Amino acid sequence: MNIRVGFGYDVHVFAPERELWLGGIKIEHSVGLLGHSDADVLIHALCDALLGAANLRDIGFHFPDTSGDFKNIDSKILLRRTMSLIREKGYEFVNADCTVCAEEPKLNPHIPTMQSCLSEVMTVDIDTISIKATTSEKVGFVGRKEGIAAYATVLIYKR
Ligand SMILES: Nc1ccn([C@@H]2O[C@H](COP(=O)(O)O)[C@@H](O)[C@H]2O)c(=O)n1
Numbered sequence: 001m002n003i004r005v006g007f008g009y010d011v012h013v014f015a016p017e018r019e020l021w022l023g024g025i026k027i028e029h030s031v032g033l034l035g036h037s038d039a040d041v042l043i044h045a046l047c048d049a050l051l052g053a054a055n056l057r058d059i060g061f062h063f064p065d066t067s068g069d070f071k072n073i074d075s076k077i078l079l080r081r082t083m084s085l086i087r088e089k090g091y092e093f094v095n096a097d098c099t100v101c102a103e104e105p106k107l108n109p110h111i112p113t114m115q116s117c118l119s120e121v122m123t124v125d126i127d128t129i130s131i132k133a134t135t136s137e138k139v140g141f142v143g144r145k146e147g148i149a150a151y152a153t154v155l156i157y158k159r
């Protein structure tokens, strides 16, 4: 059995008049995140972890921010395509453990909905998707409410 781990990290900065998309769902908040896509920082970290585990480069390699094809794209489409890429290489998904670093908004009430959404997009069991949230205790760019960071670790395997 070929078991592989992958790690992903991403950051997007807050901007006015943008929607806040996290873990595939829209969250009501005073500001959203800036990006070429919908800037779903959690999905982007998850895509990078999946791609890294399969040694398939990274999200910008497959979905470049210089291409109009991905302008304002729903990141769930990128996650679905990323899952296809790892499955085409013969890998099956085991689990993901993610952490979102955000001073605000409070994410705990939204986590079950994010887990449900991501597991449907990835066609995996909901229990395989762990999402956690933490503040940055008011320090650094997250602590100053300049943006949100996300980390993801995944396990995949090939028989
Ligand atoms: N955006 C966030 C940040 C944190 N939480 C929850 O609050 C707990 C305490 O946060 P600390 O930064 O003090 O560790 C954390 O464990 C999360 O449960 C949240 O919901 N949304």
Ligand SMILES: C[C@@]1(CO)OP(=O)(O)OP(=O)(O)OC[C@H]1O
Binding pocket: 010, 011, 034, 035, 036, 037, 038, 039, 040, 044, 059, 060, 061, 063, 064, 065, 066, 070, 071, 072, 073
């Ligand atoms: C998702 C892509 C593509 O729309 O753009 P962004 O939303 O800017 O996100 P980033 O995390 O920089 O990752 C790669 C991109 O190419």
